[in-house]
Structure formats: C-alpha cells, structure tokens
Amino acid sequence: MTQLSSKAGVGAPSSLGFQAKVMGSFLRDFDARTALRAIFCGVLVSAAAAEAIRFGVVERPLSLYANYEEVDPVVARVGDDVLRVSDAMAHAMYTGVDAETAADVPKLIATGTVEDAVDHLALAQMARDAGIADALEIRAAVALAERQILAEAFLDTIARDAASEDKIVARYEAEKATLERDSLMRLSKIVVETEDEAKALAARLPRANFATLAKQKSLHRQTGENGGAMEERQIAELGPELTEALATLPIGGVTEPVQTEEGWTLVKLESRRTLRLAPLSERREAIAKALREEAIAAAMDKSRDEFPTQVRSAEAIIEAAPDFPAGMIAAARIKN
Template identity: 35%
Template sequence: MPQFRSILLGTLAASALCVTMVTPLAAQDDGVSAQTVVADVNGTEITMGHLILTRAKLPPQYQELPDPVLYTALLDQLVQQELLAQSLEGEAPGFVALALENEERNMIAADVMEQVVGDALTVAAIEARYEQDYASAGATPEYNASHILVETEEEALALAAEIEAGADFGALAKEHSTGPSGPNGGNLGWFGEGMMVKPFEDAVKTLEPGAVSGPIQTQFGWHLVQLNDSRDSQIPPLDDVRNQITDQIRNEAVAARIAELRESAVITRVEPDKIDASALSDYSLVDE
C-alpha cells in the first residue's frame, strides 16, 4: 500500500502543522460518552468514541502521554484526516471498502473470541486444570544423563572397553560422539519420562548414578549412556504455571468454538492449486 495511504497520515509530533479555521463547539457539561461530539467538519461529526479507538492503536510510548496532550493531538489528526477525505474527487479507491470489510471482520471475530475465552477462563477452570495436569500427577522421576553416539556397534563396544579400563566418559564423548551434545561431554541435562526414545529411556531407568550402559541401538545410531543423577520432579505452585494454564484453556476454548462453527457451516474454498496464488503480491488488483 502506498505510504500516503496509511490510515494514520501524520505522527503526533506533526499533528499541529495543518492550520484550519476552527470554531469551538459548546462546552460539554454533561457526562462524556462514546457519542459525545468533539468536532464537526463541514457537517461530519467526530466523537469521543473515534478518539478512544484511535488512541488504542497508538504505540506504547504515545499511550503514556498526558490525556490533554493526546486529546489535542488526536483530535487534530482526525480533523485533518476528515478534511483530506472530504477533498477526494470521485469514487473512493477500491481498497478502502476491502480494508473496511477486513477490519470489521477482524474486530467482530476478536470480540467473539473474548466472549468465548471469558466464559471458559474461570477460576474454577484454572484450578481444575492445575489439579489435572500437575497436582494429581504427583512427583515423577527425572534423570540427568550423558551419552556417546556413534554409527556402529563396533565403535560403541570399543569405547565401552576404554571406559571399563578407566577412560573418562566426558572426554571420550567430546572426541568421538556424533551427537550435538558431544562438545559438552555428551551431557543431555535433565529430562523426564517420555522425552527420550524408548530404548534410550529404558536403559537409563536401569542404571545407578555413575553407571554406564552397554551399547544401545536407536534410530540415531549406537549409544553408550551414563546416568549422572536422578531425582523426583517438584510440583510447581499454581502461580508459577498460571500463565501456561491460561494459554492452554484460551487456545482450547477458541479451537473448540471454531470447530463447532465449522460443523454447522457451509464453506467453499478455492485451493492454491486452482488459482494463481502469486496474485497475493499484485496490489494493483485492489488499487483501482
């Protein structure tokens, strides 16, 4: 979209550069509402609601300016925009109607999403999810292990013999392991059940801290595994996982509502193999 067709035609810093003849409106003694008229431009009213929505789109650094400063700057901006809009000769460009349709669709959808999330995101729902995913699960074992990954069983057996003879596991991992943890002495850090492929995890569970397994084959190659330590996981307090739980409930609620709407909707789509998708980059199609 051309630069001069941006919805916000000027910055707050430049908002006072346009000089026009202004007649003050009568003072508003009653309570202010979204319908309160704050300016009239050749018979077209600008309301407090217009200012509120314009302010909501400002970058954070402008949001912090004092209200009187913002009020004056935003009112100047909307008056200038209205003057320019009224000066248009002929029909409005085609992209204007399309942009308004997109904006309306987006705003209505966002409002519906907030309603859906508001209904789902209750204190009881958050506490129930915490109980389900964390509290009731109890402590689970976690392991800290290192490994050496090589391509063949023969290589693994040779390295196992060196370890048996007293060679340092970490040093051999740095020298021979083909896995990404090799430069770190093969250390994989802490992990819980289900985070490693089954043959690897099964081997780890049989080891005592400090012990090294025999060669283990997985789809990645052959491993020698050393268990460094083990512990029981700690159940996190609700406040530590509240944001995570909130995001899960929010996403699930919206996804469920969309799925429900899809089931009762009649939707036809043109897939990309049936249309020239490169048209997405052709702005001239809407600039008419």
C-alpha cells in the first residue's frame, strides 16, 4: 500500500475499533461473505457522503480552505484509488467524530481515523475484485445510499433556506400584524326568527336592558339564559357577516340585525382586548420549525407532481420473474 506519508503518522494509535468490528463479524457468523458485505455497505455510505461534500451538497467548514492549498487535497493513495480530505472527513463523521475534529486533518491522522478510512478503501477494492460490487443486493444498497443521502441533503437545503433569519422575521411581522387586526372580544347576542323582530328589538335599545331582552326573546337557549352572554371570541372566529358588523363597533354598541345560520341576530360588544404576540426571541424556534415543515411538505408535493408514480402489482412482478427469490437475493460470489 503506497501513501503520501507514513501510515497514520508516527506513533498514531491503531484503528482498533474498526478492526474489532471486522473480527467480531467473522467470529460471530464465521462467514467471510457476510463480513465483507457489511464492510462494503459501510464503505458505500462513507463514499456517498464524501461525494456529497465534494460536490457541495454538504457544506464544508471554511477553515479547511484556509489550512490547505488545494480545494480537496489527497491524503493517501491506496492502490489505484486516492483518499481525499473530503473522504477522510466523511469517514470521520460517519464513525461519530465531532464536526470540529473532522475538519482538522492532522487530528484525523493522529487519532487513526485516516488509517481507518484507508483500511475501508482497501477492503472496498478487495470487494470489487471479488465481484461483490456486482451482487444484486449490493447494487441495491449503493442505490439506496445514494437516494437517502441526496434526498436528505436536498431536504436539508430546502429547510435551511426556508428558515433563514429574513424569513423568520417576515413571518413574525405577519403574525404580529394579524394579531393587531384581530382582538379578543366579550360579546352578547339575541337571536330571533325574522328580520322584523330583530329590528323591533333594536328599536327598544338602548332604553331596554340588552340582557333582559336576551332572556325574554332570544331563541338561542344557552346564551339566552345567561342574558345573551357568549364566551370570549376572536373576531376571526365569528364569520364574515359578524366580522364586518363588529369591525368599527364601539364598546357597548349593538350591531344592526345580521342574518346568520342561527337566525336574525343582534350582537352587543361588551369589551375588547388586543392580543399580544410573544417577543421574537421566544417565537423564533417555533416559527423556524413551522417554516421548515412547510417547505419540506411543499417539496414533497412538488416531487409527486413532477414525477408521477406507477407501482406494479405484486402479481404482475411475480409473473414477469417467476424465479425471482424473496428476501435478500443474488449472494455475492467471493473469488478464492
């Protein structure tokens, strides 16, 4: 194995974690094919993650460009393949190394992470030489890893753009404006059958007591028994006909007769209080979450519209390939 520098650096610890996992797989199953398959699938995920970093799908820390002259320099050569900085970073993140350490190549070398990545790359070459890359389940795993990484990276980008600071502030201001237009009102009402009855009652006000008339005349039994008193409501909850009638009504005022689903209605505005929105600092995370969820839902809807799907029936699939086995198929052939 030829490298640009000594393997993992002088005095670097050996990659015992990775080697222990490999040996554990052999000892548990006594099956070289299963062990190599597990290793190769892990390599696939690391390689796909590295490509996502390399092509800009995943952001790279800016400090990396400041520390190295090349955009993505080679860390090691392994046979015909090369291990680049992005590969080492992806491997580090995949194995649970924190982001700060993953962006520091000297640390990756000193901690044996690069050595782990080199071992993975060498084993991947062996797997390809053994024909494992041609196995149907391995090709399926490659395709799955690519789909997952690309889909998640795409949705992460969508969500990040949707929850930018400018958009959070804009949504907050919109919420604030809505609350300023809205208010929480305490109302009373009288419901009668005809418009003439409603006009006759309106003519008796303000000389007559509204609550007394509600108890005597209102067809709405629940509020009528309480002098017409309703639960506190936001104006937006009342429907367009009452919203318009109450928009400019002063405290203590009574609307003209309004036809609603219940009948002809007189409504008295007992009190009004303006709703107050929590400060932006308290609303920021909830707004950001809502924006992200809305953007992801919209992206999913758009994907379904742009890429119509037709799923074949199980019967049709079986008929097309009657000898196609169920479950994991086409076991890899390992050359002796």
